[in-house]
Amino acid sequence: MGIPVVLSVKNLEVVYDDVVLAARGVSLEVPDGKIVALLGANGSGKTTVLRALSGMLDIHEGSIRKGAVYLGDEDVSALSPTALAKRGVRHVLEGRRVFKELSVEENLRVGAHVARKDLKTNLARVYDLFPRLQERRSGQAGYLSGGEQQMLAIGRSMMSDPRFLLLDEPSLGLAPLVVAQIRDIIVEINAQGTGVLLVEQNATMALQIAHHGYVAETGRIVMDRPAAQLLADDDIREFYLGLGAEGDRTSYRDLKHYRRRKRWAS
Amino acid sequence: MTGFLTAFSGGLGQGAIYVLLALGFVIIYKSMKVVSFAQPAFMMAGAILVSYLTPRFGFWLAVVLGTLGIALVALAVERVAIRPMVGKAVFVIAIITIGVDIVVRVVAGAFVGTDPLLVGDPWGLDTVLIGDVQVQQRHIAALIAMVVVVVALMLFFRLSSTGLAMRAAALDQEAAMAQGVSVGAVFALSWALAGGLAALAGVFAAAGNPIDQTFWVVALAALPVIIVGGLDSLGGAVVAGLLVGVVEALVRAYHSDLFPNLSTNTGTLAPYVLMMVVLLVRPHGLFGTKEVERV
Ligand SMILES: Nc1ncnc2c1ncn2[C@@H]1O[C@H](COP(=O)(O)OP(=O)(O)O)[C@@H](O)[C@H]1O
Numbered sequence: 170m171g172i173p174v175v176l177s178v179k180n181l182e183v184v185y186d187d188v189v190l191a192a193r194g195v196s197l198e199v200p201d202g203k204i205v206a207l208l209g210a211n212g213s214g215k216t217t218v219l220r221a222l223s224g225m226l227d228i229h230e231g232s233i234r235k236g237a238v239y240l241g242d243e244d245v246s247a248l249s250p251t252a253l254a255k256r257g258v259r260h261v262l263e264g265r266r267v268f269k270e271l272s273v274e275e276n277l278r279v280g281a282h283v284a285r286k287d288l289k290t291n292l293a294r295v296y297d298l299f300p301r302l303q304e305r306r307s308g309q310a311g312y313l314s315g316g317e318q319q320m321l322a323i324g325r326s327m328m329s330d331p332r333f334l335l336l337d338e339p340s341l342g343l344a345p346l347v348v349a350q351i352r353d354i355i356v357e358i359n360a361q362g363t364g365v366l367l368v369e370q371n372a373t374m375a376l377q378i379a380h381h382g383y384v385a386e387t388g389r390i391v392m393d394r395p396a397a398q399l400l401a402d403d404d405i406r407e408f409y410l411g412l413g414a415e416g417d418r419t420s421y422r423d424l425k426h427y428r429r430r431k432r433w434a435s
Numbered sequence: 436m437t438g439f440l441t442a443f444s445g446g447l448g449q450g451a452i453y454v455l456l457a458l459g460f461v462i463i464y465k466s467m468k469v470v471s472f473a474q475p476a477f478m479m480a481g482a483i484l485v486s487y488l489t490p491r492f493g494f495w496l497a498v499v500l501g502t503l504g505i506a507l508v509a510l511a512v513e514r515v516a517i518r519p520m521v522g523k524a525v526f527v528i529a530i531i532t533i534g535v536d537i538v539v540r541v542v543a544g545a546f547v548g549t550d551p552l553l554v555g556d557p558w559g560l561d562t563v564l565i566g567d568v569q570v571q572q573r574h575i576a577a578l579i580a581m582v583v584v585v586v587a588l589m590l591f592f593r594l595s596s597t598g599l600a601m602r603a604a605a606l607d608q609e610a611a612m613a614q615g616v617s618v619g620a621v622f623a624l625s626w627a628l629a630g631g632l633a634a635l636a637g638v639f640a641a642a643g644n645p646i647d648q649t650f651w652v653v654a655l656a657a658l659p660v661i662i663v664g665g666l667d668s669l670g671g672a673v674v675a676g677l678l679v680g681v682v683e684a685l686v687r688a689y690h691s692d693l694f695p696n697l698s699t700n701t702g703t704l705a706p707y708v709l710m711m712v713v714l715l716v717r718p719h720g721l722f723g724t725k726e727v728e729r730v
Pocket residue numbers: 185186189190191209210211212213214215216217218229230
């Protein structure tokens with residue numbers, strides 16, 4: 170794929186409707202061929218970052234107020250979703266959003282909209298990744314199970330052989346067994362050379378396969394570490410990711426407070 | 436019986452014109468969720484343009500050029516008057532299409548002089564005998580044209596990448612954008628298609644009669660058609676267009692038997708009565724989907 174390129178946002182500030190500040194100086198990098206996890210609670214700004222990367226802020230009345238999106242050295246903040254898709258950045262929306270009344274194969278063909286010439290090759294590759302989709306190719310997409318719809322959503326975006334895949338909560342609402350399947354597919358796609366930015370609430374799944382992890386809280390990145398470190402550190406597990414024994418989520422500020430207390434107590 | 440069949444065939448011919456018009460409404464509705472009230476003006480402008488082109492190019496080439504010409508006009512109108520309003524309330528955009536309708540109609544109407552304006556069709560009011568029924572040639576021509584257009588549209592929406600993108604955008608705009616589909620291009624194309632369809636409808640509506648300033652009124656019957664068929668259903672537009680055409684023609688033909696004391700022909704009212712009856716039974720039209728309004 171030529172020289173390695175990094176997809177990144179630097180110092181990104183995004184406002185919706187000119188008032189809601191949803192990203193407050195986010196910087197984040199997705200290197201070519203790596204899996205990067207972006208974690209955080211509901212409303213922390215994860216989807217907003219993905220929208221900035223794929224040019225989809227516009228239709229949500231969102232705009233970049235400061236900072237920029239870069240593909241390599243090039244500032245691509247002002248590009249349309251079409252232009253970004255052509256350059257290999259593909260966004261898989263939260264909630265799958267398959268075209269329910271189209272057939273599975275029609276969904277995939279729409280996914281090939283910016284790469285019509287390579288339709289055959291990409292279709293073969295996607296069916297290879299998802300044999301289940303090939304079995305259901307002429308069936309209506311709305312009748313697929315949740316897991317199959319997620320596979321279709323991912324497969325659809327693979328139809329233009331993207332360089333970077335932005336996945337918004339692909340495990341949402343799926344049974345553990347299906348989540349494991351999706352996880353393996355992401356690994357496989359990445360092994361074939363696509364860089365992945367994986368937004369997840371399921372932190373364990375994401376950190377298992379990611380090389381690097383970011384944690385967002387109220388529009389800021391509050392933590393940025395290799396995934397293995399995030400996964401191994403008990404404090405982080407408990408307080409950043411809500412994976413503690415009690416299972417409830419605590420905020421960054423509480424964590425600082427907790428740390429002081431812990432040091433004091435020990 | 437022959438009287439019935441004559442009226443019936445006339446209704447199918449008129450219905451074919453409604454189908455062409457209604458398809459344009461539905462295509463725009465599907466892409467923008469807006470009913471465009473500019474269709475009558477495009478129909479009138481199309482017929483007038485063809486009547487000016489026919490002496491120079493002959494009727495058939497004039498129809499092709501006129502249809503393409505109005506498609507381009509509609510494309511330009513979308514770009515200039517509609518696109519900047521995208522994101523505003525659907526109601527506001529609908530009102531703007533009424534403004535567009537008036538402007539286009541006035542401009543086109545300026546080309547209607549005192550001499551009778553004819554599209555120059557080869558049919559006039561000539562008939563052919565099918566069985567023992569006199570069928571007007573223009574009605575047969577309209578039906579054939581409609582079938583050709585419907586088949587072409589079907590192939591376009593099923594097979595072409597652009598047609599598929601339009602269907603996808605109609606189902607989920609944001610998801611289509613995420614596939615790299617340009618929603619702006621979809622809007623533009625839907626207006627161009629609707630404009631071309633209206634122009635073609637205008638040619639058949641004008642066949643056999645001179646065009647006057649009230650010619651556009653024919654297109655109003657397409658409104659009950661799209662309600663009967665379902666605002667978002669292309670198949671519904673075809674069925675409902677023919678149905679409305681036939682019901683209207685039959686009521687018109689049997690008016691004096693049905694309402695001997697009414698002097699105004701009730702045929703004109705028939706499409707609206709049919710619309711209300713259908714709405715009572717099926718609130719979203721015969722083929723419309725329930726979920727027509729989306730946030
Ligand atoms: N279309 C929108 N209009 C206004 N505010 C929005 C919109 N989308 C998201 N927000 C707000 O931006 C913040 C971040 O949201 P989001 O990026 O969706 O977070 P996450 O994906 O992490 O749940 C939230 O406060 C949310 O309410």
